Amino acid sequence: MLADLLVSVLFIVYAISVLMGFGTILTWVERKQAAVMADRIGANRAYIRIPGTQVKLVWWGLFHGMADGLKMLVKEDWKPRTYDWYAYAVAPWVVFTPVLLVFAVIPFGGTLHPAHLWAPLAGFFGDKSYPMQIATLDGGLLIIFAFSGMTIIGAMLAGWSSSNKFALLGALRAGSQMISYELVLGLTLLGLILIYGTVNLDAMVRHQSGTVLGFLPAWGIVYQPFAATLFLTAAIAENKRIPFDLPEAESELIAGYYTEYSAMKMGLFMFAEFIEIAIIGALFTTFFLGGYNLPYMNDAGFAFPGGGTAALPHGAVVVTQMVTFLAKVFLLCSFQILIRWSLPRFRYDQVLMFAWKFMFPLALANLVITAVVMWALGK
């Protein structure tokens, strides 16, 4: 019992530090990658001076994230004379908390077997094994959608409670946009559920560790390349980033639904956005890129298509899986930032039109074709 508690607490601490770490690092990656894309040097001013010397540690501007956090913490928490203080205070948390909660059902590694990791641990843990996931639930996918639906309410509350016309317009835009794309997001994943026959995320990842056609890794993106593209697009729209940043639209609405927020409350909205980039990366990895496994890898080691196998010690497997997951997530984050800094932009009516008249029918067609193929294959 105590061992279970310890493992759970460890997993939760790991998950929160990974997400917070991604949130902080991504603020820097966003600037630096934008600079690289625009052939500039980028963030390089924040530094830490070693006390008593003139040695300044710049480290490619990595300290800019810390400088940002410090700035937001010490700024004046200015409040408008709002119509509704309660909704105003609650809104940033309603946006921020569900984003963290989504990670509870995402598997970030295979099975952890403490006794195999280091023999003396057997005395405390016994012969127990733990799936590396905070909550192993059979309806994991549903829980992701349940939580991600809650952030919509936060964005709308923020805009409404500010009693500012720009904010209200931003909130209305955020509401309609997120509702529309949430639907597409759900539809793209239904095809995968048909193929995997489960909504349990860990089972989905295990399903992807085999091969298809003898040599390709059985990843979701191989089965459903179309759904993968639609999913990523809809997810970026759900996160309200360029090209779908119309709810915030700086040139039209100041800052959209969080115009009237300052200091760390505004920081929470920004931070939630950056963490959601990582969450989207984690979801895409889990559904379409084989999760925490390298190609042809499973909990025992490697099983190559030719029939060759390579067994790995348990510790090596655990570390490889955790690092693989983080690396995949990071690459996807970088890809999202790449899209954002190529600066495409929709008009607002085009955003909704794109969801309902283009992506929705495509997702539906993809689902129908998948269902027919699965039926024809007799599965």
Place this chain on the structure above:
Amino acid sequence: MIDTVLASLDTVFLYVFAGCAFLSAALMLFLKEPMRVALALISCMVFLGGVYGLLGVHFIAAFQVLIYVGAVMVFMVYAIMLLDPRDESMKVRYSHFLWPGAVGYVLLVEALTAGIWNDLPGPPRGPAGEPFSLKAFSEVFLSEYWLHFELTSVLLVAAVVAALAVIRVNRKDPRG
């Protein structure tokens, strides 16, 4: 010591969530501003989801939050956002139906306790069986309850069409 605490943690959380759900439901009745009422309803739904989760039916909890908070309440909040806060009707806490409503509530509780509460099966004896899995739920849902589900959705579509018709009656431009 710690084992007994951990073992009874479920029960403690169950009571906390049930209490919070009841409290938010009561707040929903007593609050005045529409957005606060909606927020109270949202927290009630989320706590009910927590109760379902603790009872071991995680996917029902997920459905509870997904459907009521993620879909229904989003639309309610959306509609409330567009209300005029200076409207006179928002200044009164209770409508004329306060007393009939209260009497009706008492009668309903009476009927529920008399009719249903006494017939409820007691807590299961012996070791608990397998938790109700998503697979079992889907099988029952698609074999026994699909007709009820379809009828409900038809009813909802009818309600949407009726609402559109009601709006259009007062419009001069027939195209809306």
